Amino acid sequence: MEVSHAIPASMAGRTSRWRRLADRPRAGMARLLDTVRERIESLPYDYPPAVIIGTDLALLVITGAAVIQRHSYFPSPLPLLAMAAAFLPIPLFALFGVKPHPLLLKGSALLSCALFLLQPVSADFAPFVLVLVAGEVAAVASRGITLGFALVAILQLVAFDLAGHVQWGTEGQRLQGLPMYVLGILLGVFVGVMLQYQRRFLYQERENQAIRAGHAADEERRRIAREVHDVIAHSLSITLLHLTAARRALQTDDDVTEAVEALVDAERLGRQAMADIRRTVGMLDTSPALLAPEPSAADIDELVGDYRRAGLVVDYARTGDLAVIEGTVGHALYRIGQESLANVAKHAPGNAATVRLDVSTDAATLVVTNPLPLGPPPRHDAGMGVRGMRKRTELLGGSITAGAVDDGWTVRARFPLKSGACSTITAMLPGMLKTKTQEDM
Numbered sequence: 001m002e003v004s005h006a007i008p009a010s011m012a013g014r015t016s017r018w019r020r021l022a023d024r025p026r027a028g029m030a031r032l033l034d035t036v037r038e039r040i041e042s043l044p045y046d047y048p049p050a051v052i053i054g055t056d057l058a059l060l061v062i063t064g065a066a067v068i069q070r071h072s073y074f075p076s077p078l079p080l081l082a083m084a085a086a087f088l089p090i091p092l093f094a095l096f097g098v099k100p101h102p103l104l105l106k107g108s109a110l111l112s113c114a115l116f117l118l119q120p121v122s123a124d125f126a127p128f129v130l131v132l133v134a135g136e137v138a139a140v141a142s143r144g145i146t147l148g149f150a151l152v153a154i155l156q157l158v159a160f161d162l163a164g165h166v167q168w169g170t171e172g173q174r175l176q177g178l179p180m181y182v183l184g185i186l187l188g189v190f191v192g193v194m195l196q197y198q199r200r201f202l203y204q205e206r207e208n209q210a211i212r213a214g215h216a217a218d219e220e221r222r223r224i225a226r227e228v229h230d231v232i233a234h235s236l237s238i239t240l241l242h243l244t245a246a247r248r249a250l251q252t253d254d255d256v257t258e259a260v261e262a263l264v265d266a267e268r269l270g271r272q273a274m275a276d277i278r279r280t281v282g283m284l285d286t287s288p289a290l291l292a293p294e295p296s297a298a299d300i301d302e303l304v305g306d307y308r309r310a311g312l313v314v315d316y317a318r319t320g321d322l323a324v325i326e327g328t329v330g331h332a333l334y335r336i337g338q339e340s341l342a343n344v345a346k347h348a349p350g351n352a353a354t355v356r357l358d359v360s361t362d363a364a365t366l367v368v369t370n371p372l373p374l375g376p377p378p379r380h381d382a383g384m385g386v387r388g389m390r391k392r393t394e395l396l397g398g399s400i401t402a403g404a405v406d407d408g409w410t411v412r413a414r415f416p417l418k419s420g421a422c423s424t425i426t427a428m429l430p431g432m433l434k435t436k437t438q439e440d441m
Contacts, residue, residue: 045140046199059086059132065125066116073119082115086129102141106149109133110156120165123177127157127166131184138192139199150189154182226388230335230342237345239266241310265309296330297322297357297364300337304355307341313352314341320359329415332392333357333366336400339385340368340411348373348409361417368411372404389413 045052063083070079088108092098109129116126130153138146160166161178168177246262295303304316325333337355344353353370386402389411393400398415 046202047139047195051195055132055136056087056090059129062125062128062132063087063112066129069121069123069125070116070119072121076119078115078119082112082126085115086112102137102145102149105133105137106145106152110152113153113156114160117160117165120167122167124166127181128184130157131181131188133188134185135188135192135195138189139195140192143193146189146192150185153185157181222391226335226391229385229388230339237342239270239310241307241312241345245311262310265306294327294331295334296327297325297333297359298330299334300355300357300366303334303338303341307345307353310345312341312345315352315354317355318357318359320357320364322359324361324417325359325364326418329364329396329398329417332396332398332415333364333413335392336389336411336413337366337368339389343385343409344368344370359417363414363416365412365414367413369405369408371408 063086067079067083070076073079085108088111089098089100089104092104093100098104109132113126113129116124116129134146134150134153137149141149157166157178166177166181243262243266246259246266250256250259301316301318304314308314322330337357341353341355344351348370351371351373353368356365356367358365358367389402390400393413393415396415398413400411400413402411403409
């Protein structure tokens with residue numbers, strides 16, 4: 001029994017050992033790839049790793065082809081030295097942390113091409129090393145360095161061609177393949193310059209996006225500040241009116257029932273204000289579940305009713321169809337009416353207010369007026385409320401005036417409606433646009 005159990009145990013141990021040995025190359029390759037990726041990302045040139053790796057692979061193919069072309073010179077080590085010189089910046093960066101400066105790229109390319117051309121072959125691939133590196137230098141260096149490298153590379157090819165080391169055909173004529181190599185170097189410079197311009201435009205776009213994001217965040221903060229201001233000003237004003245009514249009911253009439261009703265209304269409005277504040281703060285969250293419907297022009301009736309129940313005398317009248325008012329315009333009308341009535345309760349307590357909402361086919365107009373209190377006129381423009389109302393109106397293309405008129409204070413806001421354009425077209429084409437009722441008749 002003991003022997004029979006020992007054999008499977010040894011086999012299992014041997015299997016696990018072979019598995020660990022097989023996993024070592026895989027783990028080593030993963031670590032190597034991670035190191036290469038980290039090295040590439042630490043380069044001072046902001047290009048994707050795929051572009052850098054693709055360029056190195058192209059250089060590997062070109063130098064490999066140049067080495068194969070020189071098989072007749074075997075066992076001379078010169079082609080292998082030329083290939084190693086082309087990749088000299090890679091071990092310097094990987095082992096010693098030397099950044100691949102454009103001067104280093106230029107020197108390694110010129111040295112590699114020169115070593116290759118010392119052993120001439122027909123239809124040589126070696127000058128394409130200069131073509132590829134010309135593109136690399138143009139993508140990361142200034143124009144002066146780029147043009148200088150291109151000129152030096154062309155002069156090197158001309159010198160080797162005059163020496164008979166740049167062969168293109170079987171006849172061995174000089175300057176026969178040089179135009180193609182020179183054109184290739186110029187094309188590489190052009191591609192590199194385009195990459196550099198693309199990188200600059202990418203930087204500019206990132207900066208513009210950061211600026212736009214900052215402006216959007218500032219505007220969102222201002223919008224939320226206006227919402228919180230409007231909600232708090234409205235809730236506190238109307239709650240104070242209810243508390244004042246309850247105090248007077250207890251002090252003058254000993255009417256507990258009226259005082260309790262006023263306190264119940266104040267509690268209800270306080271809870272409603274808390275819900276509005278939570279909804280406004282919830283705008284900071286992108287979750288759609290936290291978003292609630294915004295108040296609209298149809299809620300102005302309830303707004304006026306709340307102030308009436310709180311003891312403020314409000315003469316309210318509304319004309320027109322509220323269905324033609326868009327949600328954003330209706331929300332702005334509600335907030336302007338809310339802020340205006342809160343200012344009446346704050347700056348002119350005991351005075352009556354007049355609210356008029358007129359909706360036509362081309363515009364919606366809200367007018368809130370109240371008598372000025374005794375004493376110096378209040379400076380409404382110094383507060384945040386009037387500025388918030390102006391901002392709301394300007395964003396929607398409307399107009400607003402707020403100030404003393406005769407013996408009272410008047411806030412007048414007017415918003416254009418898009419339905420006005422439809423009505424204009426309908427008036428211009430009376431015979432083409434007919435309702436269903438007219439057709440039936």
